[in-house]
Amino acid sequence: MSWTWIxxxxxxxxxxxxxxxxxxxxxxxxxxxxxxxxxxxVALLAALIAVQTFTAEQQIALDAxxxxxxxxxxxxxxxxxFLVTVVAAAAVTALLxxxxxxx
Amino acid sequence: xxxxxxTAESVGTPETTRGPATRLxxxxxxxxxxxxxxxxxxxxxxxxxxxxxxxxxxAQTQFLSLLLYGGSxxxxxxxxxxxxxxGVTASATAVLLGARNLFYGVGLRPVLGLRGRQLLPxxxxxxxESAAMAIGRPDRATARYAYWATGGVVFLxxxxxxxxxxxxxxxxxxxxxxxxxxxxxxxxxxxxAPRLGERANRMVFVLxxxxxxxxxxxxxxxxxxxxxxxxxxxxxxxxxxRAALRTAPPAPGxxxxxRPEDPDGTRHDGGTAExxxxx
Numbered sequence: 001m002s003w004t005w006i007x008x009x010x011x012x013x014x015x016x017x018x019x020x021x022x023x024x025x026x027x028x029x030x031x032x033x034x035x036x037x038x039x040x041x042v043a044l045l046a047a048l049i050a051v052q053t054f055t056a057e058q059q060i061a062l063d064a065x066x067x068x069x070x071x072x073x074x075x076x077x078x079x080x081x082f083l084v085t086v087v088a089a090a091a092v093t094a095l096l097x098x099x100x101x102x103x
Numbered sequence: 104x105x106x107x108x109x110t111a112e113s114v115g116t117p118e119t120t121r122g123p124a125t126r127l128x129x130x131x132x133x134x135x136x137x138x139x140x141x142x143x144x145x146x147x148x149x150x151x152x153x154x155x156x157x158x159x160x161x162a163q164t165q166f167l168s169l170l171l172y173g174g175s176x177x178x179x180x181x182x183x184x185x186x187x188x189x190g191v192t193a194s195a196t197a198v199l200l201g202a203r204n205l206f207y208g209v210g211l212r213p214v215l216g217l218r219g220r221q222l223l224p225x226x227x228x229x230x231x232e233s234a235a236m237a238i239g240r241p242d243r244a245t246a247r248y249a250y251w252a253t254g255g256v257v258f259l260x261x262x263x264x265x266x267x268x269x270x271x272x273x274x275x276x277x278x279x280x281x282x283x284x285x286x287x288x289x290x291x292x293x294x295x296a297p298r299l300g301e302r303a304n305r306m307v308f309v310l311x312x313x314x315x316x317x318x319x320x321x322x323x324x325x326x327x328x329x330x331x332x333x334x335x336x337x338x339x340x341x342x343x344x345r346a347a348l349r350t351a352p353p354a355p356g357x358x359x360x361x362r363p364e365d366p367d368g369t370r371h372d373g374g375t376a377e378x379x380x381x382x
Contacts, residue, residue, distance in 0.1 A: 001158060001159060001163065001184055001190045001193065002190050003163070004190070005190030005191060005193065005194045006159075006163055006166060006167060006171075006190075006194070008194055009167075009171055009176070009180060009193075009194035009197045009198055010166070010167060010170040010171035012194075012198040012201070013171045013172075013173050013176055013197065013198060013201035013204070014170070014171070014226065014227065016198070016201050016202055016204050016205045017201075017204045017205075017207075017208055017226040017227065017229040018208070018222065018223070018226040019205055019208065020204055020205040020206060020207060020208015020209050020211075020212075020226075020229070021208040021209075021211065021212055021217060021222060021225065021226055021229075022208075022222075023205075023208075023209060025209055025212070025213075027209075028205070028206060028209050031344070031347040031348050032339055032344075032348055034206065035338050035339060035344050035347070036335055036336060036338065036339065037202060037203055037205075037206055038203075038338070039303065039304065039307045039335035039336075039337075039338040040199060040200075040202060040203070040332060040335040041175065041200055041203060041295070041298075042295055042298055042299075042304045042307045042308055042311070042335070043307050043308075043310070043311040043331055043332045043333075043334045043335040044179060044196060044199055044200055044311070044328060044331070044332045044335075045175070045179070045200075045291045045292075045294055045295040046295065046307070046308040046309075046310075046311035046312045046315070046331065047311045047312065047314070047315035047327060047328040047330075047331030047332065048179060048182045048183065048186070048196075048288070048291050048315075048328055049288045049291045049292055049295075049312065050311070050312035050313075050315040050316045050331075051186045051315050051316070051319060051327055051328060052182060052185065052186050052284060052285075052287060052288045052291075053285075053288050054316050055186075055316060055319045055320075055327075057187075058187070058319050058320055058323075058324055059319070059320055060316060060319065060320065064282070064285070065284060065285045065288065068282060068285030068286075068288070068289065069285060069288050069289060069292065071289075072285075072288070072289035072292050072293070073292060075289075076292060076293055076296045081145070082142070082145045082146065082149075082290075082293050083145040083148070083149070085289050085290075085292075085293050086145075086149050086286045086289045086290050086293070087286070088289075089282065089285045089286055089288070089289030090281060090282035090283060090285055090286035090289070091282060092282070092285070093282030093284070093285035093286075094280060094281050094282035095282075097279070097280065097282070098280070
């Protein structure tokens, strides 16, 4: 990834923070704006999870990653700490790949 | 940064969520800030390792931590890269996730009463954690102390953790052999989970997953995530939203400002002041 886009992303994110501290409050008060703003992170994260778990080379693919995310969901449901969740998902995926390669 | 109901939960800071009646001394505020900083460190380690495995250099990984400084934005950027996005779409994803800071800023402005020279550092230290710790304090002095203490501690912890994660990650020959691609999805799921208590968010989650996977074979890499982001607009069609759009504007700060309670009085998971993580 080029430094250009990294710098652009950093500048844009800083601008958003500063803008919030500067704009008059009324500008963002419309419920349509605030409701959408709350839903955007959910949509983006859901999309990232789906793409990373169920597609490979832009084609739909079911493999060891599906088991990994299932284990992560289980950990989150059981209120496991963040690091435990992430490590468990990685470990299950890695083990299945290793077993597949060995088998 | 990495958001989280979970962050506050794991460090057990009920004091930070009791709202305006709370009187907390500085030592207690600092202790809370340190607890949150340690929890944020966990996200930082994963981000650092994932960033180098998705093709960023250690310098680029750390540049983002120092200057972009937004946990979920950074994780999303490296996640998009790992999924094959170009630099443009990866950056766009990160910026879209950083958009909620705009709303935090609006909510914090009256709380902090910032003057000239404080604006730039205050803007830079803005995160889910610092916003949540400052909002709902009984007086301005407490709010300001909570903001700067949390902002400073979390910034330091995040940068140290991402550096450690990047250095450890760069020792790995084959990230896939360690299941790091699944680790990244697991991190996103942990970030978004606290928000799935609300029905509208569950609907958006399912829609976005479907759209992203559905359009993947049809469009270039990176675009599925951005297109799926548009499904967020579907919340405007829910009955609750339509009722809200018909009536008067909501309380100052907008719905995106971190508050202990929703307008309808429902508490979030764990009753923490934060809305997320992911965000």
